[in-house]
Amino acid sequence: MSWLVKPKTNEPAALRLRRHLEAEEALLAPGVFNALVALEAERQGFKALYFSGGAYAASLGLPDVGLLTLEDVVHGVRWVTRAVDLPVIVDADTGFGGALNVARAVRELEAVGAAAIQIEDQVMPKRCGHLAGKAVVAAEVMAEKIAAARRAREHLVIVARTDARGPEGFEAAVARAELYLKAGADVVFPEALESAAEFRAFARRVRAPLLANMTEFGRSPLVPAARLFAWGYRIVIFPVTALRAAMKAVEGVLAALRREGSAARWVPRMQTRAELYALLGYAAYEALDRSLGEASDAP
Ligand SMILES: C[C@](O)(C(=O)O)[C@H](CC(=O)O)C(=O)O
Numbered sequence: 085m086s087w088l089v090k091p092k093t094n095e096p097a098a099l100r101l102r103r104h105l106e107a108e109e110a111l112l113a114p115g116v117f118n119a120l121v122a123l124e125a126e127r128q129g130f131k132a133l134y135f136s137g138g139a140y141a142a143s144l145g146l147p148d149v150g151l152l153t154l155e156d157v158v159h160g161v162r163w164v165t166r167a168v169d170l171p172v173i174v175d176a177d178t179g180f181g182g183a184l185n186v187a188r189a190v191r192e193l194e195a196v197g198a199a200a201i202q203i204e205d206q207v208m209p210k211r212c213g214h215l216a217g218k219a220v221v222a223a224e225v226m227a228e229k230i231a232a233a234r235r236a237r238e239h240l241v242i243v244a245r246t247d248a249r250g251p252e253g254f255e256a257a258v259a260r261a262e263l264y265l266k267a268g269a270d271v272v273f274p275e276a277l278e279s280a281a282e283f284r285a286f287a288r289r290v291r292a293p294l295l296a297n298m299t300e301f302g303r304s305p306l307v308p309a310a311r312l313f314a315w316g317y318r319i320v321i322f323p324v325t326a327l328r329a330a331m332k333a334v335e336g337v338l339a340a341l342r343r344e345g346s347a348a349r350w351v352p353r354m355q356t357r358a359e360l361y362a363l364l365g366y367a368a369y370e371a372l373d374r375s376l377g378e379a380s381d382a383p
């Protein structure tokens with residue numbers, strides 16, 4: 085059911101996410117990059133979403149190297165938060181500049197209904213956390229950004245991501261996590277840990293709500309979410325999973341179309357018209373239009 089035809093939940097999304105975290109619920113958050121994917125995730129029963137910077141940039145034809153502006157992200161997030169009532173964790177890369185830019189990002193994202201902002205401690209130009217050649221800013225610089233986010237937010241959950249594991253090692257990532265928690269982070273995201281043992285050790289050392297990133301083709305092994313939850317992680321994201329699967333399907337169908345001049349063979353693998361309309365809540369829009377017409381016909 086979609087945004088024009090249903091009442092929105094009044095409770096801020098950040099408070100709903102906080103409730104899940106306080107109840108120590110296990111949140112499996114698929115990455116979304118547009119409202120349609122978010123609608124499907126909602127239909128499948130997920131309780132939270134991750135607005136992936138990497139997937140969103142890719143959907144706009146860009147690599148994940150910090151080219152998106154705050155306005156770009158706000159625009160994409162607004163479509164998602166209109167479409168679904170689920171709490172959305174928003175990837176804000178390095179926060180679009182310094183501490184003041186982070187403060188502005190917090191205000192803008194909270195205004196469009198985001199539940200959480202994720203900021204990371206890389207230097208610009210940032211890159212995907214699973215690539216070589218990353219560098220991190222001084223821990224104090226990141227702590228200042230977190231403090232700025234904390235002051236600017238009303239309810240928004242602050243997720244501090246550290247990319248230090250690659251460039252500085254596991255111990256540095258733990259130390260940064262502690263500093264970021266002191267600066268006011270609500271959740272810590274240790275990026276690109278390199279083994280299941282490291283995920284487990286990190287959760288033993290850092291006693292705070294933690295987020296694990298199960299992105300495919302990266303440096304981290306794909307540990308089943310149930311194990312991560314058992315070790316103490318509260319949120320497990322699958323940031324680019326839907327995009328990767330969708331693009332492989334697009335590649336296949338367009339290759340077949342080019343080759344065969346027909347997509348008929350692919351029809352059984354397509355979302356049907358009825359399925360798409362059901363996801364969009366098409367019937368509810370028609371009913372709304374009809375009832376508006378009837379109201380204006382009344383004498
Ligand atoms: C989580 C992430 O920041 C994202 O933008 O989705 C990426 C995911 C990826 O590139 O696989 C990251 O891990 O840096």
Ligand SMILES: [Mg+2]
Nearest residue numbers: 136137138175
């Ligand atoms: Mg990202």
